[in-house]
Amino acid sequence: xxxxxxxPVLKQGSPDDFRQLEAGLDSLQSxxxxxxxxxxxxxxxxxxxxxxxxxxxQVYVSLGFRRRDIVPGPxxxxxxxxxxxxxGSVQQAVWTSLQRGLVGFLISVAVATPLGLLLAxxxxxxxxxxxxxxxxxxxxxVAWVPAAILWFGLTDGTAYFVVLMGAIPSMVNGLIAGVDxxxxxxRRVGQVLGASRLEMALQxxxxxxxPGYVAGLKQGWAFSWRxxxxxxxxxxxxxxxxGLGSLLDQGRTLSDMSVVFSAILLILFVGIIVELLVFAxxxxxxxxxxxxLSGSTR
Amino acid sequence: xAATPEAAVxxxAVxxxAVxxxxxxxxxxPSLAAPRREAAVVLENxxxxxxxxxxxxxxxxxxxxxxxxxxLLGASGCGKSTLLNIIAGLEEPSSGALEVxxxxxxxxxxxxxxxxxISARGNVELALKLRGVxxxxxxxxxxxxxxxxxxxxxxxxxxxxxSGGMRQRVSLARALAQxxxxxxxxxxxxALDAITRDLLHDELERIWKETGRTIVFVTHNVRxxxxxxxxxxxxxxxxxxxxxxxxxxxxxxxxAGKAGExxxxxxxxxxxxxxxHA
Numbered sequence: 001x002x003x004x005x006x007x008p009v010l011k012q013g014s015p016d017d018f019r020q021l022e023a024g025l026d027s028l029q030s031x032x033x034x035x036x037x038x039x040x041x042x043x044x045x046x047x048x049x050x051x052x053x054x055x056x057x058q059v060y061v062s063l064g065f066r067r068r069d070i071v072p073g074p075x076x077x078x079x080x081x082x083x084x085x086x087x088g089s090v091q092q093a094v095w096t097s098l099q100r101g102l103v104g105f106l107i108s109v110a111v112a113t114p115l116g117l118l119l120a121x122x123x124x125x126x127x128x129x130x131x132x133x134x135x136x137x138x139x140x141x142v143a144w145v146p147a148a149i150l151w152f153g154l155t156d157g158t159a160y161f162v163v164l165m166g167a168i169p170s171m172v173n174g175l176i177a178g179v180d181x182x183x184x185x186x187r188r189v190g191q192v193l194g195a196s197r198l199e200m201a202l203q204x205x206x207x208x209x210x211p212g213y214v215a216g217l218k219q220g221w222a223f224s225w226r227x228x229x230x231x232x233x234x235x236x237x238x239x240x241x242x243g244l245g246s247l248l249d250q251g252r253t254l255s256d257m258s259v260v261f262s263a264i265l266l267i268l269f270v271g272i273i274v275e276l277l278v279f280a281x282x283x284x285x286x287x288x289x290x291x292x293l294s295g296s297t298r
Numbered sequence: 299x300a301a302t303p304e305a306a307v308x309x310x311a312v313x314x315x316a317v318x319x320x321x322x323x324x325x326x327x328p329s330l331a332a333p334r335r336e337a338a339v340v341l342e343n344x345x346x347x348x349x350x351x352x353x354x355x356x357x358x359x360x361x362x363x364x365x366x367x368x369x370l371l372g373a374s375g376c377g378k379s380t381l382l383n384i385i386a387g388l389e390e391p392s393s394g395a396l397e398v399x400x401x402x403x404x405x406x407x408x409x410x411x412x413x414x415x416i417s418a419r420g421n422v423e424l425a426l427k428l429r430g431v432x433x434x435x436x437x438x439x440x441x442x443x444x445x446x447x448x449x450x451x452x453x454x455x456x457x458x459x460x461s462g463g464m465r466q467r468v469s470l471a472r473a474l475a476q477x478x479x480x481x482x483x484x485x486x487x488x489a490l491d492a493i494t495r496d497l498l499h500d501e502l503e504r505i506w507k508e509t510g511r512t513i514v515f516v517t518h519n520v521r522x523x524x525x526x527x528x529x530x531x532x533x534x535x536x537x538x539x540x541x542x543x544x545x546x547x548x549x550x551x552x553x554a555g556k557a558g559e560x561x562x563x564x565x566x567x568x569x570x571x572x573x574x575h576a
Contacts, residue, residue, distance in 0.1 A: 029461030192405040233347040291458025
């Protein structure tokens with residue numbers, strides 16, 4: 001029975017021809033990466049959106065549906081902010097809170113990273129403690145404030161404790177999710193390359209899980225910032241310094257809505273600035289380096 | 299430069315019983331006299347089944363000499379990849395015995411499986427690092443290997459910036475960085491376009507001659523097997539076992555008539571194997 005066979009592959013050409021052919025194919029097939037300049041729409045668009053909201057707010061307040069001392073307008077808040085700035089309380093509050101948030105965040109990273117890697121890599125531990133960690137993430141960390149006050153009194157210890165309880169579980173969960181999404185091929189390559197358990201965790205699993213890990217850190221920061229504000233609002237006095245939460249609480253006790261709004265806006269701005277200056281660039285770099293950015297709206 | 303495979307010392311002749319099922323009558327080049335060199339890999343009555351299912355591999359017998367380039371050919375589902383994983387030590391055989399180099403094997407996958415977070419050079423360096431090569435030496439050695447696959451200029455590019463063919467060449471450089479005498483390749487060029495694949499055949503042959511590695515190359519492409527292998531082993535499907543083998547001479551790669559004849563014969567035999575499952 002005759003079989004139809006396509007033409008066989010033959011060797012042809014000199015080594016030089018071959019080198020040139022290869023170089024030609026390489027340049028044809030690799031994508032040319034354009035250099036990115038500063039994209040001003042990134043700055044101008046959020047600014048424009050902010051202005052639109054501000055104007056809408058001012059217009060609403062000017063229509064006079066509500067008393068000004070209950071719903072202050074942007075101009076009232078700006079006035080109050082500049083008074084507070086003059087007293088130095090804005091600087092003090094932002095600095096105190098930011099410092100606490102940062103220290104709490106760093107401690108959380110130091111605790112959550114080894115913990116997350118261990119849970120992700122060791123099946124027994126994951127089975128045992130996984131549900132607990134997920135559960136802790138659901139528990140609002142404000143729930144720890146009463147316990148923390150009884151244990152640590154009105155000290156920074158209370159603030160840090162609440163921050164850690166808020167940030168660590170979400171960081172651990174982020175890292176575990178990142179590890180779960182690693183293509184199995186990477187581990188096989190690691191095995192073939194002769195990586196030990198520790199080398200596998202540090203050289204292959206951690207870098208491969210980095211996008212998920214950074215997303216977890218970002219969420220951890222958000223949780224710790226929120227928890228910190230809650231702790232500062234509730235825990236006033238003692239050796240607790242004067243943070244943004246304390247400023248908010250002060251506004252409430254004085255029934256000064258402008259101060260309350262100033263504090264809320266300051267808390268929001270710190271969040272936005274940390275996102276824009278810290279996490280956004282890191283995430284963008286990470287994704288671009290892995291070729292995951294093309295076609296996204298970032 | 300390393301010795302060419304032909305220069306390998308031959309002490310023990312491998313017995314032809316290595317391929318008991320060889321269909322001698324249908325082979326145009328039924329040279330069952332196995333190459334006279336020291337064996338790098340010996341498989342004896344190797345079997346593999348997953349759980350209680352039908353055996354994937356059964357009674358596989360083969361001997362691969364040091365410095366030899368063997369193409370392992372078979373239709374889909376014949377357990378080629380499983381066999382390769384067993385030789386690599388990634389999986390355990392269910393029965394039989396195998397003899398492989400004690401320091402393991404280098405492995406190259408169908409997709410390049412490069413780590414996207416490091417550059418081409420970083421990928422090669424990581425393989426050297428995991429082998430325990432010192433930091434200073436890593437860089438020079440990695441550049442040498444990238445030079446070998448003609449990719450020195452692309453050393454700092456990330457995998458996503460490289461074409462499929464370039465990625466496979468980096469992957470080859472990484473496999474060579476493992477510095478194991480045995481290189482296992484699991485359909486490494488299957489996903490590439492025809493032009494690139496032809497090119498990589500030349501490239502791989504050149505590198506094989508320069509480095510003197512023993513290569514087991516798994517493929518389902520008869521033309522590729524004839525183009526590359528010194529010997530082609532045909533694996534049957536379900537269960538997989540070596541049912542025939544052919545010697546491929548240099549003439550089979552340069553003479554269109556000879557090459558066509560051998561390719562035709564192997565294709566006929568392969569199709570026969572597949573038809574048995576109709």
